Amino acid sequence: xxxxxxKDKILNAGDPANMAKAVSILRGEGVVAFPTETVxxxxxxxxxxxxxxxxxxxxxxxxxxxxxxxxxxxxxxxxLWKEVPPVALDLMKRFWPGPLTLVLPKTDExxxxxxxxxxxxxxxxxxSPIALELIRGLGHPIAAPSANIFGYTSPTTASAVWEDLGDxxxxxxxxxxxxxxxxxTILKVEKNRCILLRPGGVPLETIEACAxxxxxxxxxxxxxAPGSLQAHYAPWTALAxxxxxxxxxxxxxxxxxxxxxxxxxxWPRAGLLAFDAKGDMPWFESVExxxxxxxxxxxxxxxxxxxxxLDRMHLDLILAERAPDEGLGMAINDRLxxxxxxxxxxxxxxxxxxxxxx
Ligand code: TXA
Ligand code: MG
Numbered sequence: 001x002x003x004x005x006x007k008d009k010i011l012n013a014g015d016p017a018n019m020a021k022a023v024s025i026l027r028g029e030g031v032v033a034f035p036t037e038t039v040x041x042x043x044x045x046x047x048x049x050x051x052x053x054x055x056x057x058x059x060x061x062x063x064x065x066x067x068x069x070x071x072x073x074x075x076x077x078x079x080l081w082k083e084v085p086p087v088a089l090d091l092m093k094r095f096w097p098g099p100l101t102l103v104l105p106k107t108d109e110x111x112x113x114x115x116x117x118x119x120x121x122x123x124x125x126x127x128s129p130i131a132l133e134l135i136r137g138l139g140h141p142i143a144a145p146s147a148n149i150f151g152y153t154s155p156t157t158a159s160a161v162w163e164d165l166g167d168x169x170x171x172x173x174x175x176x177x178x179x180x181x182x183x184x185t186i187l188k189v190e191k192n193r194c195i196l197l198r199p200g201g202v203p204l205e206t207i208e209a210c211a212x213x214x215x216x217x218x219x220x221x222x223x224x225a226p227g228s229l230q231a232h233y234a235p236w237t238a239l240a241x242x243x244x245x246x247x248x249x250x251x252x253x254x255x256x257x258x259x260x261x262x263x264x265x266x267w268p269r270a271g272l273l274a275f276d277a278k279g280d281m282p283w284f285e286s287v288e289x290x291x292x293x294x295x296x297x298x299x300x301x302x303x304x305x306x307x308x309x310l311d312r313m314h315l316d317l318i319l320a321e322r323a324p325d326e327g328l329g330m331a332i333n334d335r336l337x338x339x340x341x342x343x344x345x346x347x348x349x350x351x352x353x354x355x356x357x358x
Contacts, residue, residue, distance in 0.1 A: 275324075
């Protein structure tokens with residue numbers, strides 16, 4: 001059998017014939033990866049049990065983790081929810097189309113398979129002409145998680161989707177790199193109260209200028225957004241966080257490095273994921289700077305691509321610097337925190353020193 005190459009399945013979304021093909025695959029209960037402004041999604045007709053089943057299967061996603069439903073109009077969203085409180089309507093009008101997902105009680109029409117049996121459904125109106133054309137072409141909302149293997153870094157390009165899912169998807173629509181680069185902000189609306197389930201593409205401060213938001217207490221109660229589980233968005237390579245501001249950390253690193261030398265223990269092959277520009281970094285085999293000037297939008301846009309690039313080098317360790325905890329920095333830090341599973345950079349290097357020294 002001739003292996004199917006990416007050329008046959010990654011098609012330019014700008015060509016109407018390719019868009020028509022994507023629509024016909026979705027109508028035939030297939031699955032199509034497509035760009036949104038945040039990351040690429042793996043889409044299925046929300047009303048097709050067969051296609052939704054395949055989304056879970058292709059992603060190796062546990063069935064308890066519900067999907068976000070993508071709509072092409074406010075009215076379509078309203079049809080999926082039992083009731084839309086005034087605060088939700090305000091948020092929709094202010095931030096849609098855009099990277100904000102709202103979770104509200106669902107109507108019976110929304111299949112339980114999509115919501116993993118939850119009585120609520122997460123819905124968003126993406127700010128991407130390609131995504132909107134696809135939803136309108138199908139004539140139904142599209143349920144779509146990020147188009148990556150469950151637990152791995154989300155894809156922001158068509159080739160990243162292919163790297164992860166390859167031939168298991170029926171088609172990848174290529175719309176170029178995703179503009180925002182981190183997933184949507186998820187808010188649960190209870191009566192007139194908004195609860196933050198995941199920081200994302202709309203900064204919390206921007207939402208708070210419009211409506212008060214309750215920040216979720218870490219580890220409290222049931223897991224509201226299973227994607228908020230630890231060890232999510234993670235590369236295969238061990239990723240650890242700098243536990244201090246960069247200057248102080250670099251001093252520690254210098255000392256730890258000298259101890260490795262004294263004990264004649266090989267220094268690990270490490271990569272640095274830096275938030276902004278850094279000077280000479282002799283300890284790292286590779287340095288990825290998210291934004292030379294420290295611009296949060298640019299950093300978010302480049303985040304997942306930079307993680308994937310370092311991951312492809314098969315290093316022993318990726319050390320990641322957190323962004324300032326404001327604006328899109330909250331989403332960046334959330335993803336880095338999950339990808340590291342809370343691992344500290346200094347701890348990693350000292351533990352290795354101990355292990356190798358015995
Ligand atoms: O930007 C995005 O949101 C991207 C693009 C493709 O739209 N999608 C995305 O989907 O990030 P996914 O499946 O990777 O993450 C969706 C998160 C998961 O953590 C899931 O648990 C949560 O949304 N979620 C979905 N439905 C929910 C619900 N009814 N209640 C609480 N959390 C929900
Ligand atoms: Mg995801």
